[in-house]
Amino acid sequence: MKVLVPIKRVIDYNVKARVKADNSDVDLANVKMAMNPFCEIAIEEAIRLKEAGTATEVIAVTIGAKAAQEQLRTALALGADKAIHIETDEKLESLHIAKLLAKLVEQEAPELVILGKQSIDSDNNQTGQMLAALTKRSQGTFASKVDINGNTVSVTREVDGGLQTVALKLPAIVTTDLRLNEPRYASLPNIMKAKRKPLDVIAADSLGVDLTPRVELIKVEEPAKRSGGIIVEDVAQLVEKLKTEAKVI
Amino acid sequence: MKTLVIAEHDNGALKPETSKTINAASKLGFDIDVLIAGTKLGAMSEKAACIEGVTNVLTSDNTLYEHQLAENMAELVLSIADDYTHIVASATTTGKNFMPRVAALLDVAQISEIIEVVDSETFKRPIYAGNAIATVKSLDNKKVITVRASSFDLQNEQSPANISALEAANDVQLSDFVSVEQTESERPELTAAEVVISGGRGMQNGENFALLNGIADKLGAAIGASRAAVDAGFVPNDMQVGQTGKIVAPNLYIAVGISGAIQHLAGMKDSKVIVAINKDPDAPIFQVADYGLVADLFDVLPQLENAL
Ligand SMILES: Cc1cc2nc3c(=O)[nH]c(=O)nc-3n(C[C@H](O)[C@H](O)[C@H](O)COP(=O)(O)OP(=O)(O)OC[C@H]3O[C@@H](n4cnc5c(N)ncnc54)[C@H](O)[C@@H]3O)c2cc1C
Ligand SMILES: Nc1ncnc2c1ncn2[C@@H]1O[C@H](COP(=O)(O)O)[C@@H](O)[C@H]1O
Numbered sequence: 001m002k003v004l005v006p007i008k009r010v011i012d013y014n015v016k017a018r019v020k021a022d023n024s025d026v027d028l029a030n031v032k033m034a035m036n037p038f039c040e041i042a043i044e045e046a047i048r049l050k051e052a053g054t055a056t057e058v059i060a061v062t063i064g065a066k067a068a069q070e071q072l073r074t075a076l077a078l079g080a081d082k083a084i085h086i087e088t089d090e091k092l093e094s095l096h097i098a099k100l101l102a103k104l105v106e107q108e109a110p111e112l113v114i115l116g117k118q119s120i121d122s123d124n125n126q127t128g129q130m131l132a133a134l135t136k137r138s139q140g141t142f143a144s145k146v147d148i149n150g151n152t153v154s155v156t157r158e159v160d161g162g163l164q165t166v167a168l169k170l171p172a173i174v175t176t177d178l179r180l181n182e183p184r185y186a187s188l189p190n191i192m193k194a195k196r197k198p199l200d201v202i203a204a205d206s207l208g209v210d211l212t213p214r215v216e217l218i219k220v221e222e223p224a225k226r227s228g229g230i231i232v233e234d235v236a237q238l239v240e241k242l243k244t245e246a247k248v249i
Numbered sequence: 250m251k252t253l254v255i256a257e258h259d260n261g262a263l264k265p266e267t268s269k270t271i272n273a274a275s276k277l278g279f280d281i282d283v284l285i286a287g288t289k290l291g292a293m294s295e296k297a298a299c300i301e302g303v304t305n306v307l308t309s310d311n312t313l314y315e316h317q318l319a320e321n322m323a324e325l326v327l328s329i330a331d332d333y334t335h336i337v338a339s340a341t342t343t344g345k346n347f348m349p350r351v352a353a354l355l356d357v358a359q360i361s362e363i364i365e366v367v368d369s370e371t372f373k374r375p376i377y378a379g380n381a382i383a384t385v386k387s388l389d390n391k392k393v394i395t396v397r398a399s400s401f402d403l404q405n406e407q408s409p410a411n412i413s414a415l416e417a418a419n420d421v422q423l424s425d426f427v428s429v430e431q432t433e434s435e436r437p438e439l440t441a442a443e444v445v446i447s448g449g450r451g452m453q454n455g456e457n458f459a460l461l462n463g464i465a466d467k468l469g470a471a472i473g474a475s476r477a478a479v480d481a482g483f484v485p486n487d488m489q490v491g492q493t494g495k496i497v498a499p500n501l502y503i504a505v506g507i508s509g510a511i512q513h514l515a516g517m518k519d520s521k522v523i524v525a526i527n528k529d530p531d532a533p534i535f536q537v538a539d540y541g542l543v544a545d546l547f548d549v550l551p552q553l554e555n556a557l
Contacts, residue, residue, distance in 0.1 A: 011377065013511075013512070014511075016380055016511055017376075017377035017378075017380040017381055018380075019380075019381050026376070026377055026380075026381050093358055094349070094358070094359070095352065095353060095356075095357070095358050095359075098353060117493070118493060120377070120378060120492070121376065121377055122376055123361065123362065123374075123375065123376055123377070123378065123492070124359075124361050125345050125349070125361060126349035126352070126359050126361060127349075128349075129319065129345075129346065129347070129348075129349035129350045129353070130349045130350065130352065130353035130359075131353075132319075132320075132350060133323065133349070133350040133351075133352075133353035133354045134353050136423075137423065138320060138423035138424040139319050139320065139346075139350065139423075139424070140424075141319070141342075141345070141346050142342060142345075142346075144486065154427065157342070158342070158486045158487070159342040159343070159429075159487070160341050160342045160343070160440075160487060160495070161259070161429070161431050161432060161487060162429060162430045162431045162432040162485065162486075162487050163429065163430040163486070164316070164426070164428075164429045164430075165426075165427040165428045165429070166316075166318065166424050166425065166426055166427055167424065167425045167427050168423065168424045169422075169423050169424065177486075177493075178476065178480070178493060179479070179480065179486060213388065214357065214358035214387070214388050214389050215358050215360065215385050215386065215387055215388060216385065216386040216388055217383060217384075217385055218371065218383075218384040218385060218386055219383075219384045220376070220381050220382070220383050220384075221381065221382045221384070222380075222381065222382070223375070223379055223380065223381070223382050223518075226518065226523075226537050226539075229523070229535070229537075229538045229539040229540055229541060230539075230540060230541070231530075231535070231540075231541045231542070231543060232540050232541065232542050234542070234544075234549075234552075235542070235549050235552040235553050235556050236556060238524065238540055238542055238553070239553070239556045239557065241540055242501070242522070242524070242540070246501075246522045246539065246540070248444070248500045248501040248521065248522045249444075249468060249501065249557070
């Protein structure tokens, strides 16, 4: 079976985002970028399915500016067979991304699409669910376990009250949670090999999707700063402060 | 202009998120209908009818919705969506699961996890793990919105509104519920508790989390954890606080043996008072703590339990 893995280039998760002085957006100039951590997990899961003989082909896809090809090369180095870059310089929303991905699903007909549950920049947590709706497929979000058995895929989901397992009809859409797997690192030989793997580029506006903005970004601000705290000497002083100063116990 | 709120519940009781989400919805300024889909709806619908601002409670009593599977929930919401300009649910794992599906079926964007209603089309929401707050305006004719419940108060009560039953929508037959492993706990729920005490990797193992029990008992606290503690298998996943876990904003948050990574802070830095216990004086958690105690947790946790 063919597995499609949409990945996103985002700020490195160790870097704290800074707001631009004019409050127009977050400042990404000269900031370290990387593959969204949930997408790394998605790629890893797809590659494991291939290693297990379940998947026959793993295709990584990203939608974004030219620079995102760096993350596609990483995906290829990790074991994806082929990469597709849907190129655009526009800042697209999850609905647009889902629509573009739906076009690709139409063309490539993957039986499984594995996405991250959330981009760590927009914190949207939407694209997989939207893609499932647009392609009329079943969805298994926030997956911590994925088992393919015949025509169904069993997905264990991390939910607020614990773990929920659902059986999805294939073809299906799955989004990854952190505990699904631990992604591997790309080896140097594989990084070299990845340079020769196919990477197709498609212009986003050639896919016939209406990319008109649906949401206007009015401004971006720093969150309220917490006023500086104090270091207490010992437990007695802590309890005293919580009782008389903070009045929370 | 009319708002639909989809209730969060466990087939027996409404979750506090429902009331808080109705509080957020009330700030839109329109009449509010509440949809409760699932089983054992009787007492819940009466309760929902008494939440201030609610005009109608719509019930869909059907096992099809018992586990709130996204495919059928989205279909149900879609079947009544024509009547509403705003469709709102809490940003729980349930709401996050079916709401984007609703949005895509309606061909509109979803505004995720709002923390403030500026006006009926403009909202504030955290991005980049809460390191920035975006003000966004929806340009769609219908707004699909999820609400970060911890940023809103419980809504007041009113005399009961009307309750009416709704037809179930088509069963789309895409997925089946198999099982659930529910974490049972006598303690308050993390997202509803006034006091939360969380342990991190510094706790060393699952057994040591018992050191937090006595303190939690005395404070009526819920117990949370960092992702490192969840990953290491000390505690179950539903205890994770953070960007990709639960968002909490209690009166008092006590972080024990937690370094204070950006992703953890994203889930708790809106707490009213933060206490950090960590043996490393340079741990970033101290930058957000109101009261920091630089100490070995194994020394001070028993002392703290005694002092309370
Ligand atoms: C995409 C992504 C999403 C994430 N989402 C989340 C999330 O939602 N929530 C989350 O928490 N993390 C999340 N993380 C992980 C996060 O980056 C950190 O790795 C994690 O929060 C660290 O947990 P910790 O503070 O318990 O462990 P550590 O960083 O290892 O800190 C342990 C602390 O314990 C202290 N300590 C050790 N022994 C003692 C002792 N005896 N007494 C006192 N103090 C002691 C140490 O000084 C140290 O500060 C995410 C990461 C990624 C990549
Ligand atoms: N520009 C993009 N290109 C490819 N995949 C994307 C893109 N944006 C989002 N995704 C996928 O959708 C997931 C969830 O993103 P979001 O809904 O934006 O939080 C990500 O983890 C990716 O798998």
